[in-house]
């Protein structure tokens with residue numbers, strides 16, 4: 533059972549999304565709406581299906597059932613087309629081009645918004661030079677915005693962990709999204725970096741970009757989000773504001789590890805969800821550019837990216853499983 537509250541104009545509308553891997557239903561009949569200007573949280577215990585859900589929204593997976601609409605249009609299940617439509621994302625495990633500079637990483641993210649073709653790039657005519665100058669200017673503005681301008685010429689791999697996460701966000705913003713999906717943006721950050729990340733998310737929202745964020749840090753979630761949806765064993769069990777989620781007995785039970793089936797009815801006085809410790813952060817794997825390229829609209833730039841951009845045939849879950857192993861965790 534789930535409750536849904538939406539006040540803003542719908543930007544993203546997810547209806548009945550289900551993702552099965554053979555006998556495992558990782559995401560089960562999930563509905564979710566994100567409105568213009570909203571910050572929506574997605575929480576749940578490890579293995580609840582949160583990242584799989586993101587993958588269904590961004591074309592990395594073709595959902596077994598259900599529809600994903602953005603600005604009232606069904607999204608094509610191809611990462612670069614999803615990016616073009618206006619949805620950008622970051623990944624749980626950082627996926628930067630480690631041996632490119634900070635600025636170059638952001639320029640890659642602008643790919644879907646530049647019109648100059650291969651011929652133009654080879655000739656390097658005035659049109660290309662203008663477009664390149666404009667891209668650099670916009671990329672530098674994003675580095676200013678995220679506080680990374682002074683490190684524009686540094687190699688991405690040399691940035692401290694928290695700044696690598698910021699760079700991922702800058703690169704995602706370079707595609708000029710209307711909706712930004714953040715997958716555990718504070719994983720591995722210290723408390724000071726986490727507070728700075730909160731400020732950054734608010735600043736992004738103030739630019740008119742809606743945000744859907746997966747996070748294990750409950751304080752971060754409840755400080756930021758207008759609404760939060762809770763996934764447990766692939767199902768959305770509750771959605772609402774901080775009080776609704778924190779006061780839901782099933783949420784407490786799920787976080788404390790009791791089987792969902794034996795969860796007591798809602799209503800009893802719960803413990804505070806915010807007191808549940810976050811799990812250990814994912815290790816930094818700042819060397820996998822494939823999905824980033826596909827997200828940036830370059831599905832064929834890397835073999836892995838091509839794989840990510842070509843979701844497997846729905847009738848072949850085995851192939852799809854292989855593909856997802858390549859692109860996530």
Ligand SMILES: Nc1ncnc2c1ncn2[C@@H]1O[C@H](COP(=O)(O)OP(=O)(O)OP(=O)(O)O)[C@@H](O)[C@H]1O
Nearest residue numbers: 553558577578579580581582583584585853856857
């Ligand atoms: N490609 C895949 N093939 C088979 N099973 C998968 C695949 N991807 C995810 N799963 C399974 O789907 C379930 C949900 O995984 P998912 O990574 O989406 O959870 P999560 O909520 O994001 O977890 P975490 O908080 O640990 O990141 C898990 O049981 C996982 O093992």
